[in-house]
Amino acid sequence: MTFSDWANYFSANQNHLDNLSWDDTYRLTERELRAIRYSLPQFQQGEHSEGKHLYQKAKDLGDPDYVAAIRLFIREEQGHARVLGQYMAIHQLSRLCKSSGLDKVFRWLRQWASLEHTLRVLLTAEIIAAVYYQALYQATYSGLLQQICRRILRDEEMxxxxxxxxxxxxxxxxxxxxxxxxxxxxxxLMAGTTLVVWVTYHRTLRAGGFGLLAFADAVSVEFGRVEEMLAAPGGISVREQTVESPVSAKPSPTFQPTSVELQPL
Incomplete structure (x- = not known):
């Protein structure tokens, strides 16, 4: 496994958000809007980062393959922001004019840290995102939003x-x-972030079936997986996912696929 392999993966995955069901006629109920109208704009903006500091640190490493991979990774994150923004526009959810306090803290930490610590802060945010999008998937009956969440969750795995x-x-x-x-x-840092995120976005998390203890447990599981990958590198660890739900289907009660090991790309 090399950085060239990762650049090839991200390049091949550029169309990962194509063919979404934008013709879905389902409209969020007032209850569903209350559950997501605060958190979704926050996470949409977090996905929209230009990644200038991360890109500069990647260039400082001196590996052109890593620079290429990072550039494509940032583009993929921006793709998440784009489709979330389109979904928000359909349902008349306002975008944020400025970054949230939590997002500003994470950006500040990434800006002033070394590449190692920048990536560890980024991992902290991505672990939270992996659980948040599970909750968002389960928080509404919108088939299109479920579809978007599943695609983002697949990307977050990688x-x-x-x-x-x-x-x-x-x-x-x-x-x-x-x-x-x-x-x-x-x-x-992970423990503190978990508590802050719960306090800030508990309405979405509760709607998605994550009480405080369930949310903390899910984050802990994700963090444990990351520690296992750091301790035993060499393969790609993803979780099996069921077939993508059809548009307007009822959300499943849980989203906890089983861990499997794949061969390197």
Missing amino acids: HLNFQCFTLTQITRGQSALRRWATRQAYRT
Whole structure:
């Protein structure tokens, strides 16, 4: 597995958001709108980052294949923002004029950290996103929104793998003590972020079936998977997903696919 492989993967995945069912006639109910109208614009804006600081740090690494992969990764995240924005426009959900406080903190942390710590902060945000989009998927009966969430969740699976692969490459040779200290620091960041996100977006999370303990447990599971990937690099770890739900289908009660190991790209 190399950065060239990752660049090829992201290049081949550029059409991952094509053929969405924009002709879906389902309209969100008032209850559903109340559940998502605050959180969805926040996450849509978070996906819209230009990634200038991450891209500069990638160039500083001096690997052109990694730079190409990062450029395509950022484009993929912006694609998420684009389709979420289109969905919001259909349902007359207002976009944010400025970043949320939480988004500003994450951007600040990424801006002033080394590439390693930038990626660990990014992993923290992506772990939260992986659980949030599960909740959003289950929070409404909108088949189009479910379809968008499933595509984003598939992308997030690979994003977690990509960041973990990169971290294993750039942290080779670190002492066991430094690895342990870093792990404890980011466990603390993850715990604090989990609580803040729950307090801020609990309406969507509850509507999606995640009470506080369930949300914390789901985040913990995602964080554990990331730690396993960092400890045993070499493959691609994704979770099996069922066939994409047809538009306007009733959401499934849970979204917890089984872990499987695939061969490297």
